[in-house]
Amino acid sequence: MILDDSFNFSVNTGKRTTFDAIVVGSGISGGWAAKELCDHGLHTLVLERGRNVEHVKDYPTAMLNTWEFKHLQQLPLKTLEENPLISQAAGYGEDTEHFFIKDADHPYIQEKPFNWVRGYQVGGKSLIWGRACPRWSPFEFTSPARLGYGMEWPIHYSDVAPWYAHVEKFIGVCGNKDGIETMPDGEFLPPFDFSCVEESMQSKIKAKYKNRYMIQGRWAHVTQPTALHQQQGRAFCQARNKCMRGCPFGGYFSSNSCTLPWASKTGKLTVRPHSVVHSIIYDEQKQKAIGVRVIDSISKEMTEFYAKIIFMNASALNSTLILMNSTSKRFPNGLGNDSGTLGKYVGFHNYRGTISGDIEGFEDKYTFGNNPSECMVPNFRNIHQQDTDFVGGYMAFMGASRSRGVHTEAEFGADLKNAMTQPGPWSTYIYMQGETILKESNHVYLSKTEKDQWGIPLLVTSVDYDDNDEKMMKDFLVQGSEMLEVAGAKNIEASDRKWSPGLDIHEMGGCRMGADPKTSMLNKWNQLHACKNVFVTDGACMTSTGIQSPSIFYMALTARAVSHAVKELKRGNL
Numbered sequence: 335m336i337l338d339d340s341f342n343f344s345v346n347t348g349k350r351t352t353f354d355a356i357v358v359g360s361g362i363s364g365g366w367a368a369k370e371l372c373d374h375g376l377h378t379l380v381l382e383r384g385r386n387v388e389h390v391k392d393y394p395t396a397m398l399n400t401w402e403f404k405h406l407q408q409l410p411l412k413t414l415e416e417n418p419l420i421s422q423a424a425g426y427g428e429d430t431e432h433f434f435i436k437d438a439d440h441p442y443i444q445e446k447p448f449n450w451v452r453g454y455q456v457g458g459k460s461l462i463w464g465r466a467c468p469r470w471s472p473f474e475f476t477s478p479a480r481l482g483y484g485m486e487w488p489i490h491y492s493d494v495a496p497w498y499a500h501v502e503k504f505i506g507v508c509g510n511k512d513g514i515e516t517m518p519d520g521e522f523l524p525p526f527d528f529s530c531v532e533e534s535m536q537s538k539i540k541a542k543y544k545n546r547y548m549i550q551g552r553w554a555h556v557t558q559p560t561a562l563h564q565q566q567g568r569a570f571c572q573a574r575n576k577c578m579r580g581c582p583f584g585g586y587f588s589s590n591s592c593t594l595p596w597a598s599k600t601g602k603l604t605v606r607p608h609s610v611v612h613s614i615i616y617d618e619q620k621q622k623a624i625g626v627r628v629i630d631s632i633s634k635e636m637t638e639f640y641a642k643i644i645f646m647n648a649s650a651l652n653s654t655l656i657l658m659n660s661t662s663k664r665f666p667n668g669l670g671n672d673s674g675t676l677g678k679y680v681g682f683h684n685y686r687g688t689i690s691g692d693i694e695g696f697e698d699k700y701t702f703g704n705n706p707s708e709c710m711v712p713n714f715r716n717i718h719q720q721d722t723d724f725v726g727g728y729m730a731f732m733g734a735s736r737s738r739g740v741h742t743e744a745e746f747g748a749d750l751k752n753a754m755t756q757p758g759p760w761s762t763y764i765y766m767q768g769e770t771i772l773k774e775s776n777h778v779y780l781s782k783t784e785k786d787q788w789g790i791p792l793l794v795t796s797v798d799y800d801d802n803d804e805k806m807m808k809d810f811l812v813q814g815s816e817m818l819e820v821a822g823a824k825n826i827e828a829s830d831r832k833w834s835p836g837l838d839i840h841e842m843g844g845c846r847m848g849a850d851p852k853t854s855m856l857n858k859w860n861q862l863h864a865c866k867n868v869f870v871t872d873g874a875c876m877t878s879t880g881i882q883s884p885s886i887f888y889m890a891l892t893a894r895a896v897s898h899a900v901k902e903l904k905r906g907n908l
Contacts, residue, residue: 353379353604355899356626356641358611358656361458363872363888364647365589365597366501368605370896371645372597376903379639380594381609381628383648384454387433387461389590393580395429403428422837423451425462425578433462433578443781445796449836450651456607457590458649459839462578465554465586466883467507468710468729469498469518473717474769474880481716483725483771483802484878488849488858491518497890505587506563507886508707509552517549517712517729517882523557525550526573526707530699531734531760535821536709542820545714548732553707554587554886566592575704586706608632610788613660614644614669614868622867622908623669629788643867643899643908646845647892650680650873651778654844655793657870658780670855670862678777679846680795681879683838684728684768684803686831687810691823693734693760700736700757708733711764711817713881715809724805726769727881730814734762762823766810769881771802772843797835840884842876860895867908869895 354376357367364380371378386392400407407428414421417437426434435452442450453459472491478484495518502521509522528536528550536548555571556563568584568591577586584591597603612627615638625640646653654677660669668676713727737758776798780791811828818826835841848854851863856875862868871892873884880887902908 350604351638352640353377354641355379355643355645356381356639357645357647358626358653359458359647359649359872360456360589360594360605361453361647361649361872362460362463362589362885363892364458364645365460365593366889366892367645367647367871367896368597368603369593370893371900372600372602374896374900375600375602376900377602378597378604379641380603380605381611381626381639382456382458382605382607383610383631384456384458384607386605386607387455387457387580387590389584389595390582393582394432395579396576396582398429419449420451422449423839424464424837429576430462430578433580440786441792443784443792443794445794446798447834448795448797449834450795450841451836451839452649456594456605457588460588461580461590463885464839464883465577465706466551466708466710466731467502467509467554467886468552468712468882469520470494470880470882470887471516471518471713473516474878474882477716477726478878481720481725485846485848485853487877488847493858494887494890494894497894498886500893501886501889503560504562505554505592505889506556506559506568507552508555508557510550512547512549514547514549514712516714516717516727517552517710520552522552523560526553526555526557526705528709529701529705529734531693531696531762532709534696535732535734535762538821539817546817547712548821549710549712551707551710551731555706556585566596568592571706573703573705575706577706610790611648611656612636612788612790613656616660616662616664616669616865618662618664621664623865629790631788634788642903643869645892645895646868646870646874647872650841650844650876651793651795653870653872653874654778655780655790657845659790665864670864670868672864673852673854675846675853675855677779677844678774679772680776680778680797680841680843681770681772681876682797682835682842683840683879684770684799684806685766685838686803686833687768687807687814687828688763688765688831689811689814689818689826689828690761690763691818691826693762693823696760697757722805722809724802724809726771726802726806728766728768728806728810729881730764730766730810732762732764734760736760762818762821764814764818766807766814767838767881767883768803768806768810770879771800772846772876772878773800776843778844799835840873840879842873842879842884845870845874847875847877859898860891866902869899871895
């Protein structure tokens with residue numbers, strides 16, 4: 335298989351300022367917008383506020399061993415002191431810190447504790463995402479309105495299902511077809527095998543429960559490349575589990591290894607890094623958006639770029655920030671904000687509950703490779719009706735591993751060395767990913783006094799947990815502990831991680847979809863109700879948070895929205 339290490343983006347020189355389409359952001363959804371727009375023949379400009387990152391070339395730590403790092407992959411005290419927020423993020427370390435934004439690089443104001451995790455570079459957070467790709471179930475679209483804790487979605491599972499398939503086939507998602515109603519099957523490559531302990535745990539859980547399942551994870555990894563993946567220049571996942579360093583094999587999906595190179599091959603793609611989008615330009619006479627204002631992050635010069643359609647994919651809070659900063663006579667409170675809901679109904683996923691335990695036996699067995707995926711437990715709460723004292727549901731991630739190093743009293747010398755070469759005991763874990771309620775009180779807004787280094791108002795976050803989140807977490811700690819005990823675990827310990835919102839890295843809402851323009855920002859095609867040639871298809875568009883990991887949902891919504899946008903362009907409606 336060929337690894338494409340020669341790929342380079344067409345970087346805009348400033349000579350051309352007019353395109354068919356502009357995409358703001360180059361991450362998971364922005365890459366998909368670019369790929370689909372270019373496939374349809376549209377000259378597309380992708381604006382990225384961060385630096386350029388080329389696939390393979392710009393993964394400096396991808397092939398390093400632990401002992402080759404200055405601090406053996408540990409973060410020095412100075413780094414921790416200078417970055418108290420980002421240093422808490424999953425995956426942040428000496429081997430990956432170059433793909434995360436340092437705390438001082440782009441400040442924001444917290445009215446309540448909120449950890450905003452960002453990756454500003456071409457590829458965005460697609461380089462450092464968790465890669466879990468379960469589909470939403472039909473219940474996640476209907477439960478908020480049906481059970482009375484949210485607004486009705488303007489779309490349903492059947493509207494998105496073919497786009498899920500479209501995305502799965504292209505990016506490569508491994509998994510098993512399990513036939514579970516709360517986690518629909520998809521177009522899967524072969525899954526990663528259970529370990530011997532996980533296989534035993536799954537069997538015991540299946541024997542005990544009628545509606546609880548431990549399944550192989552659905553993960554964005556190419557376990558068995560198809561002809562399509564070979565055309566992309568991607569090889570199969572090597573099970574190194576060093577994904578967040580950037581994968582030179584293209585084994586997992588990222589914009590850099592997959593969608594952006596594909597778009598580039600059409601000859602229609604231009605990527606402009608170091609481009610901080612200030613606002614969207616609205617034409618009062620034409621009654622539509624005509625382009626964007628961009629500040630060069632290095633020179634601080636402002637440039638305007640023009641296009642027929644604009645896709646907002648800067649991530650939920652940044653897309654919301656840009657829309658709020660896009661004021662005009664027609665939209666004094668932010669582009670498209672007739673409903674007054676822009677910046678409101680912000681949510682996240684509840685990850686606070688975590689449980690661990692020990693597994694006895696299996697001492698003659700070990701694991702092979704470093705499995706980059708985890709097992710999943712689909713939601714079993716409040717499905718057909720509410721059956722708990724909280725609303726919404728939760729899924730869980732689960733697994734087992736074996737440590738190295740048996741117990742010894744030796745503190746140094748040959749005895750310690752010999753002990754460390756022997757396999758230690760098996761252990762297991764389970765942690766939650768819970769739905770949260772999108773509430774008007776959970777919101778963001780622009781500071782009236784504080785601005786960033788480019789003169790753009792700082793974002794103010796006011797987002798918090800509520801009583802429903804507490805009840806859900808307590809239920810998980812009880813039910814998860816019971817499941818581990820059923821699975822054979824001993825010495826079970828359950829705890830509340832007390833994470834601030836945001837550390838889940840699943841911020842959602844701020845520009846939600848809905849059928850009624852009076853209560854929402856976007857229609858069923860992810861178009862602004864009041865400005866039809868602007869589409870928002872990243873996490874800002876979410877009507878509710880759902881239970882499953884959202885990234886593949888954003889990709890599916892983006893591909894669906896591009897298809898609609900192209901048809902409307904051809905009809906002359908945009």
